Amino acid sequence: MKFSGSHILSISQFERVDIERVFEVADRMEPYAHRQRVTKVLDGAILGNMFFEPSTRTRVSFGCAFNLLGGEVRETTGFETSAIAKGESLYDTARVLSGYSDVIVMRHPVSGSVAEFAAASRVPVINGGDGANEHPSQALLDLYTIRKELLHQGRSDLDGLRIAMIGDLKYGRTVHSLCKLLCLYRNVTVVLISPTELQMPGEIVEQLRSAGHTVVESDVMEGSISKVDIAYSTRIQEERFADRAEADLYRGRYRLNQAIYTRNCEPNTVIMHPLPRDSRTEANELDNDLNDNPNLAIFRQADNGVLVRMALFALILDVVDQVDKNARDV
Numbered sequence: 001m002k003f004s005g006s007h008i009l010s011i012s013q014f015e016r017v018d019i020e021r022v023f024e025v026a027d028r029m030e031p032y033a034h035r036q037r038v039t040k041v042l043d044g045a046i047l048g049n050m051f052f053e054p055s056t057r058t059r060v061s062f063g064c065a066f067n068l069l070g071g072e073v074r075e076t077t078g079f080e081t082s083a084i085a086k087g088e089s090l091y092d093t094a095r096v097l098s099g100y101s102d103v104i105v106m107r108h109p110v111s112g113s114v115a116e117f118a119a120a121s122r123v124p125v126i127n128g129g130d131g132a133n134e135h136p137s138q139a140l141l142d143l144y145t146i147r148k149e150l151l152h153q154g155r156s157d158l159d160g161l162r163i164a165m166i167g168d169l170k171y172g173r174t175v176h177s178l179c180k181l182l183c184l185y186r187n188v189t190v191v192l193i194s195p196t197e198l199q200m201p202g203e204i205v206e207q208l209r210s211a212g213h214t215v216v217e218s219d220v221m222e223g224s225i226s227k228v229d230i231a232y233s234t235r236i237q238e239e240r241f242a243d244r245a246e247a248d249l250y251r252g253r254y255r256l257n258q259a260i261y262t263r264n265c266e267p268n269t270v271i272m273h274p275l276p277r278d279s280r281t282e283a284n285e286l287d288n289d290l291n292d293n294p295n296l297a298i299f300r301q302a303d304n305g306v307l308v309r310m311a312l313f314a315l316i317l318d319v320v321d322q323v324d325k326n327a328r329d330v
């Protein structure tokens, strides 16, 4: 794909060579993310960071990534602080805000809304999550994390990966994007563990099978996570249900804790979660007793978000080759 000036709306835009390019640039961002070096390559540039749904990681890490490249961030959070609350259309909002920004990141509760916004924007737009549809930068940072964790175990190949995805696979946009991304690799085994009502959408299962992958669907976690490299847990997406009572029907169905991990998983199985994990006692899909488990990668995963998002900005704004030239050691 051509990165320069492009919107990032779906993981389906990427070929395998593009993923490798993002990861290569992300690796080069390490000294800047760790403040060993400072670059001003995006000095004077402005990110419009527009989040119409709650977010901690995506909003802050996109903002940090832009700041770490020397740019400035302007934020809108929630509909109530935006003129959308006064009836302004996505089209008008996009025409206006793209006049104030060099690039925009947007999260919105409605599937397809970020693409609608991007169609009217005069600058590149990155999808920070649109309803239950997609979260492409999360899938990139997830696969980047998987690659790093496996490299740490001495494995350099993503082909042949075995991964279990656990929880709300119907509404979880991160697992939708991750499955689409895995279609670019070979011989992947994907174990999909969810209540029957919250299964992975059929078209995504079909895409995995069409890519030649082995797909196993189950509503039982114990036993299904025994032969996987990655156990990827997700939260029940309460905000997509009619009400809290409906979400409560499923909350707490799959709880991974240290005892279950020891009983079921291989010694090197990496535990991932896009976060936030639901820490309320009735939910608790990843127990705090896993916090000292060295294979719990959830915070390394969140850290990797900064590197991957720096890489996306550098590629989209076409400054990769200038990052080091505009840098100094700290």
Ligand code: CP
Residues within 6 Å of the ligand: 054, 055, 056, 057, 058, 059, 129, 138, 274, 275, 276
């Ligand atoms: N993983 C993720 O999207 O987290 P936030 O909702 O905090 O951005």
